[in-house]
Amino acid sequence: xxVTSILFWSLSALALISAIMVLATKNPVHSVLWxxxxxxxxxxxxxxxxxxxxxxxxxxxxxxxIMVLFLFVIMLMNLNTATEPKKNLWMKLAGIxxxxxxxxxLISVVRSSVDMSQKSALVKDGNIGLIDTLGKVLFNEYTIxxxxxxxxxxxxxxxxxxxxxxx
Amino acid sequence: MQALTQRSxxxxxxxxxxxxxxxxxxxxxGMTITFGxxxxxxxxxxxxxxxxxxxxxxRGLHVLNRDEEGRERCTACGLCAVACPAEAITMExxxxxxxxxxxxxxxxxAARYEINMxxxxxxxxxxxxxxxDAIYLSETFAPSNFARKGFIYGxxxxxxPNPKTQPEELAKAxxxx
Amino acid sequence: xxxxxxxxxxxxxxxxxxxxxxxxxIAVIITASLVIAMYETYAERxxxxxxxxxxxxxxxxxxxxxxxxADGGKLFxxxxxxxNSANKWLFILGPSLAMLTAMMTCAVVPWGSSLHLFGRVIxxxxxxxxxxxxxxxxxxxxxxxGIMIGGWASNNKFSLLAALRGASQVISYELAxxxxxxxxxxxxxxxxxxxxxxxxxxxxxxxxxxxxPLGFLIFFTCAMAECxxxxxxxxxxxxxxxMGYHQxxxxxxxxxxxxxxxxxxxxxxxxxxxLYFGGYDIPFVNEASLAPNTAAILGVLSLLTKIFIxxxxxxxxxxxxxxxxxxxxxxxxxxxxxxxxxxxxxxxxVVILLKNH
Numbered sequence: 001x002x003v004t005s006i007l008f009w010s011l012s013a014l015a016l017i018s019a020i021m022v023l024a025t026k027n028p029v030h031s032v033l034w035x036x037x038x039x040x041x042x043x044x045x046x047x048x049x050x051x052x053x054x055x056x057x058x059x060x061x062x063x064x065x066i067m068v069l070f071l072f073v074i075m076l077m078n079l080n081t082a083t084e085p086k087k088n089l090w091m092k093l094a095g096i097x098x099x100x101x102x103x104x105x106l107i108s109v110v111r112s113s114v115d116m117s118q119k120s121a122l123v124k125d126g127n128i129g130l131i132d133t134l135g136k137v138l139f140n141e142y143t144i145x146x147x148x149x150x151x152x153x154x155x156x157x158x159x160x161x162x163x164x165x166x167x
Numbered sequence: 168m169q170a171l172t173q174r175s176x177x178x179x180x181x182x183x184x185x186x187x188x189x190x191x192x193x194x195x196x197g198m199t200i201t202f203g204x205x206x207x208x209x210x211x212x213x214x215x216x217x218x219x220x221x222x223x224x225x226r227g228l229h230v231l232n233r234d235e236e237g238r239e240r241c242t243a244c245g246l247c248a249v250a251c252p253a254e255a256i257t258m259e260x261x262x263x264x265x266x267x268x269x270x271x272x273x274x275x276x277a278a279r280y281e282i283n284m285x286x287x288x289x290x291x292x293x294x295x296x297x298x299x300d301a302i303y304l305s306e307t308f309a310p311s312n313f314a315r316k317g318f319i320y321g322x323x324x325x326x327x328p329n330p331k332t333q334p335e336e337l338a339k340a341x342x343x344x
Numbered sequence: 345x346x347x348x349x350x351x352x353x354x355x356x357x358x359x360x361x362x363x364x365x366x367x368x369x370i371a372v373i374i375t376a377s378l379v380i381a382m383y384e385t386y387a388e389r390x391x392x393x394x395x396x397x398x399x400x401x402x403x404x405x406x407x408x409x410x411x412x413x414a415d416g417g418k419l420f421x422x423x424x425x426x427x428n429s430a431n432k433w434l435f436i437l438g439p440s441l442a443m444l445t446a447m448m449t450c451a452v453v454p455w456g457s458s459l460h461l462f463g464r465v466i467x468x469x470x471x472x473x474x475x476x477x478x479x480x481x482x483x484x485x486x487x488x489x490g491i492m493i494g495g496w497a498s499n500n501k502f503s504l505l506a507a508l509r510g511a512s513q514v515i516s517y518e519l520a521x522x523x524x525x526x527x528x529x530x531x532x533x534x535x536x537x538x539x540x541x542x543x544x545x546x547x548x549x550x551x552x553x554x555x556x557p558l559g560f561l562i563f564f565t566c567a568m569a570e571c572x573x574x575x576x577x578x579x580x581x582x583x584x585x586x587m588g589y590h591q592x593x594x595x596x597x598x599x600x601x602x603x604x605x606x607x608x609x610x611x612x613x614x615x616x617x618x619l620y621f622g623g624y625d626i627p628f629v630n631e632a633s634l635a636p637n638t639a640a641i642l643g644v645l646s647l648l649t650k651i652f653i654x655x656x657x658x659x660x661x662x663x664x665x666x667x668x669x670x671x672x673x674x675x676x677x678x679x680x681x682x683x684x685x686x687x688x689x690x691x692x693x694v695v696i697l698l699k700n701h
Contacts, residue, residue, distance in 0.1 A: 029496060033434075036489070056478040064485025065518075068492065068511055075496050075504060131475065131535065194665065201664045205394040213399075 008048060015041035028074045032067055039063040053131040226291045226304040229282055229320070230327050234272055237331035240301035243277035250296035255286035273299070280325065284309045284318040365466055373450045373470065381606040382412040384655060388606075391659040419599035427592050431497040438494025439593065439600035445487040446607035452476040453614045454538045456624045456644040460636050468624075468640060469538060476537040477525060480615060481518070484570060488514045490604065491572075491579060491589050498592035506588040509670065510579030514570055516677040521566035523685035524559040527692040528552060528619060537615075541623035545631065551622040558688045560620045562681050567612040569677070572605060574662040578670060613654035614647070621650050 018037040025031050039062050046055035138146050186192065212219055221227070232240050243260035261278035263271045270276075293302050312318055328336035386401065386408070393400030401408035426435055456468035473479060488511045495507020531552070532540045544551050553560050569576040580588030590601040617623060624643030625631070631639045668676070 029434075033493070052473060052475045053478070056475050056482045059482040060478065060485050064482060064488070065515060068485075068488055068515060071492055071496075072508060072511065075492075075508065194661075197664045198660060201395040201660065204397055205391075207397050209397050209399055211397075211399050213402075 004048060007044070011041045011044040011048070015045075029071065032070050032074060035070075036063045036067050039067070051130070053134055221306045225306050226289045226294075227307045228284070228305050228309055229287075229293070229325055230303050230305045231280065231322065231325040232301050232303055233327055233329060235330060236269070237329040238268075238270060238272040239276055239326065240272050240299045241277045241280065242273040242275050242299055242301070243280075244275075244298065246296040246298065247293035247302055250292040251287075252290060252292065253286045253288045255283045255288075256293060257281050257283075277322065280322045282320045282325065284320055285315065361464070365464070366470060369466070369468070370451075370470055373455065374447060377447065377450055377607055377610055378603075380610050381603055382416065384606040384609065385415065385602075386412045387655070388659050388662075391656065392663050395660070395663045416599065419596050422595040424595040424597070425592075427499060429499040430592065431499070434493050434497035435592075436597070438490055438497055439590075439597045439604075440490075441493060442487065442490030442604040443600045443607075445483050445490060446604040446611065448483045449480050449611045449615070452479050452537055453611070453618055454541050454623055455647060456640045457631070458636070459640050468644065472536055472538045475535045477529070477535050477540075477619075481522065485514075485518060487570075487604075487608070490601075494593070494601065495589035498589075500592050502587075503589050503591050506579045506591075510572060510589060513572075513576065513578060513673060513677075516674060517566040517569035517576075517681070520562055520677060520681035520685045521570065523682065523689055524556075524562035524566070525619075527559045527685075527689045528556050530689075530692055530696055531555060537618055537623075541618055541625065544622040545625045551620065551625070553620040556620065556688075556692070558684065559692075560616070562685050562688065563620070564616060565676075565681060567616060568658065568661065569673075571608045571612055571658075573609065573658055575665040575667050576673065577662075577667060578673060609655060609658055610651065613651040613658070616654055617647060617650035623647055 015038055018034045018041065021034040022031045022038065025034065039058060043055040043058045043063075046052070046058060234240055243258050245258060245260075248254075248256040248258060257279070258277045258281070259279040260275055263274050263276055289304065291304050294304055309318065328334075328340060330337050389411070390400040390408075392398075401411040404410040404414045426432055451470040452473060454467075454469040454472070458468060459466045491510040491514075492507045495503040495505075495510070498504075528540075529535060532543055534540060534543075540552075543549055572579050580590070590598055593601060624640075624647040626639075626642055626646045629642075631643065634642070
């Protein structure tokens with residue numbers, strides 16, 4: 001067992017445990033903090049795959065910006081265990097069913113993908129996640145989806161401004 | 168209404184010009200001013216090492232005077248206590264006994280003489296009221312203290328050193344040593 | 345190859361001397377930045393005093409030089425207070441995070457070229473990762489959590505308000521900072537700090553400040569905002585929020601928050617010196633003509649000089665300008681700096697395109 005696999009397993013364990021903690025903690029602020037730990041673990045995985053750019057962008061965008069906004073909202077609304085709304089039985093049942101079916105779909109997707117079996121990850125000399133490769137792929141092969149997603153972001157921004165400017 | 172001084176000016180509420188809105192020129196101007204101040208002479212005096220000279224009319228802590236033979240001048244007439252607007256002075260008189268002529272100049276003297284420095288406003292009226300030149304305001308001020316008690320100065324705090332028996336201490340207190 | 349993949353696995357492939365070398369380097373850098381941060385507090389008080397025609401601390405030791413030690417000792421011996429209603433873990437996590445993120449940025453700054461000792465070439469940089477600047481950004485964006493967690497865990501509305509202010513300020517100014525950096529990165533074509541410095545040292549190329557004055561100005565302003573320095577010190581605005589996000593903190597936990605600010609100032613000065621002022625480049629001297637060790641040491645000194653000048657400018661501005669109002673702060677960030685940075689980026693892009701054709 002090399003250093004890589006030690007790191008891989010500990011990062012995976014960290015990611016899973018903190019993901020469970022996201023759901024298990026009662027306090028929403030703690031959930032967000034655990035989610036940040038998940039992002040860190042995933043960034044660690046990216047680094048193992050030599051995708052340093054992806055790793056750091058994951059940290060900057062998700063852990064650095066989006067989670068801060070989450071925290072903002074939660075802190076401003078002052079959510080805590082006392083104000084947690086009571087969920088009735090039907091809601092819980094619906095949640096279990098939808099969550100379970102999503103889980104099933106994910107498992108079947110992973111099982112049916114031919115690509116992944118019998119292949120090992122490119123550790124430490126892959127170059128998919130490096131910035132120049134990524135840029136070239138994004139702007140050559142996937143220009144149109146890339147631009148469309150940027151338009152999506154733009155419309156979301158316009159929407160936010162419209163909501164904010166209401167009165 | 169006529170303005171009292173020439174300095175009052177109407178507030179200018181015009182929108183800022185572009186030059187002003189860049190801010191940077193104003194910021195740089197401010198920075199040159201603060202930078203210039205770094206090389207100005209500092210008015211601070213390093214207090215315990217150096218002291219500022221008092222003005223000759225400074226009114227500081229009181230002293231009870233003695234005459235040249237070392238006798239207390241105070242005769243406990245109470246004029247200072249009457250003159251005191253802050254009612255800071257209290258005293259008790261006593262009669263001079265035989266054999267105490269070297270201690271007290273007059274036949275009556277102050278057995279107890281207290282000035283509450285927290286009440287005192289250092290106006291100097293006691294000094295003016297004294298017919299015997301017994302009380303003077305010196306050129307020191309009251310040091311700080313943790314308790315109120317420490318600010319009530321008794322006779323032993325106020326009396327100047329005896330010129331006969333403690334001439335060096337008197338010279339030191341006068342700042343001559 | 346070893347250097348390039350430091351982030352990956354090769355470091356752990358048992359080049360023990362290399363590991364020790366790096367550990368020593370890390371220890372030196374951390375000690376140095378702590379000592380510098382300590383004396384920054386002294387310098388801040390001295391500079392403030394001079395600018396206000398005062399003398400500043402001059403009692404502890406000659407010229408008051410032992411003042412930071414006295415302050416630190418005082419903080420250590422203060423009573424440690426954790427409010428009853430506070431969330432204890434997060435309350436402790438807050439200052440630790442602030443300190444940690446402040447220190448972590450040191451790793452990618454190239455402090456000098458390389459020393460030749462005992463037959464080895466020792467790089468004066470902890471890790472030359474190929475995404476150096478992005479790493480700095482990532483760490484800085486983590487720095488918000490120190491403020492937010494600390495402010496929230498104190499369970500005090502003033503702390504919470506200050507924390508929210510601080511976080512939104514840092515996020516807003518990060519944008520303009522990033523865009524102004526993009527213009528620089530388009531010129532250098534590399535995210536590695538070492539490469540950027542080496543490009544500036546190379547002879548026909550001048551320091552980046554010549555090419556990117558506007559970008560530097562924006563970066564500098566944003567750096568001040570990121571460090572929560574006056575005039576951007578709204579998170580700790582004493583007049584309206586009592587003490588800001590660290591109101592409930594006492595003892596060394598408060599000290600950590602205060603200290604983190606000074607380390608941040610040191611690091612951001614180092615990064616500005618590296619990106620725009622040639623890093624460890626000695627002006628008007630051809631480093632290649634010197635012996636490598638001399639050049640490296642002089643280079644470190646030159647970088648430190650640049651850093652100290654920046655720190656002085658930080659303080660100079662702090663003691664000159666009054667604090668912004670919150671809407672003015674947001675106005676400056678979103679309506680002035682971001683459009684300016686975008687324009688700067690577009691112009692740079694056009695110029696580069698024209699040059700390449």
